[in-house]
Amino acid sequence: MITKRELLPDVVGSTKHLQLQLNNLTMAKERIALGINLRQNKITGNAGYGKYYPEVDVQKTLSLRGFAKHMTDHGSVFGRDVLEAVLIKITECLPELVSQGIPVQLGGLGTFYPTAQVKKDAAVASIADMDGLNPNDIVEAIHIRFLPDTSKLDNISGRAFKEACALEFRNIVDTQEVTVNGKLRKMQTLTPIATAVAVTRSGGASSGTGSSTGSNTGGSTGGNTGGGGTGDGPQI
Numbered sequence: 336m337i338t339k340r341e342l343l344p345d346v347v348g349s350t351k352h353l354q355l356q357l358n359n360l361t362m363a364k365e366r367i368a369l370g371i372n373l374r375q376n377k378i379t380g381n382a383g384y385g386k387y388y389p390e391v392d393v394q395k396t397l398s399l400r401g402f403a404k405h406m407t408d409h410g411s412v413f414g415r416d417v418l419e420a421v422l423i424k425i426t427e428c429l430p431e432l433v434s435q436g437i438p439v440q441l442g443g444l445g446t447f448y449p450t451a452q453v454k455k456d457a458a459v460a461s462i463a464d465m466d467g468l469n470p471n472d473i474v475e476a477i478h479i480r481f482l483p484d485t486s487k488l489d490n491i492s493g494r495a496f497k498e499a500c501a502l503e504f505r506n507i508v509d510t511q512e513v514t515v516n517g518k519l520r521k522m523q524t525l526t527p528i529a530t531a532v533a534v535t536r537s538g539g540a541s542s543g544t545g546s547s548t549g550s551n552t553g554g555s556t557g558g559n560t561g562g563g564g565t566g567d568g569p570q571i
Contacts, residue, residue, distance in 0.1 A: 370505040392505050443489025445482050452476040504528045
């Protein structure tokens with residue numbers, strides 16, 4: 336005979352698993368699209384000259400407090416103040432450990448670890464040159480790197496993470512130099528891709544030279560104007 340006490344853990348476990356599935360389904364339905372902009376390669380002589388390459392339409396950076404609030408909005412049992420305190424502690428302890436050569440793995444997110452950057456022309460030529468050498472003489476900087484989790488269960492590496500994103504095209508991005516108050520500045524302009532395509536269909540200007548929307552209203556863009564691994568564009 337199965338008692339209530341024996342049955343309770345299984346019921347609780349099943350309930351939690353079901354709730355997690357429901358939460359995942361809700362989040363999937365409410366996924367906000369990741370905007371993809373296109374930028375034309377204008378490097379003369381490059382194999383990818385004239386072609387358009389994808390860039391992520393990066394939005395305004397979320398603050399630590401905003402991130403804590405986002406976590407509470409996802410149904411956390413802890414309040415924003417508690418989550419913010421934990422996150423602050425992470426920002427203090429993680430760099431401390433990494434500075435000691437200790438990589439830090441955060442669950443299914445990935446691992447933070449240190450790497451050394453050598454000073455220009457400071458590589459040690461031989462073992463004899465190591466005698467009495469100070470590391471500060473050859474190390475230019477120590478960088479904190481991040482390696483996404485690539486385990487089968489929590490894979491968030493490049494191609495796998497793409498599957499978790501809902502991509503949508505947004506704008507053609509162009510950066511132009513303009514003079515403001517006597518100073519040369521770079522201004523980023525955006526042309527909705529749908530607008531540029533419509534203009535081209537009607538026989539107007541090409542999508543690369545269509546009217547812009549002015550200053551960047553969709554967030555800054557980040558990406559690889561060379562097409563990332565296609566081999567026909569610049570890596571900048």
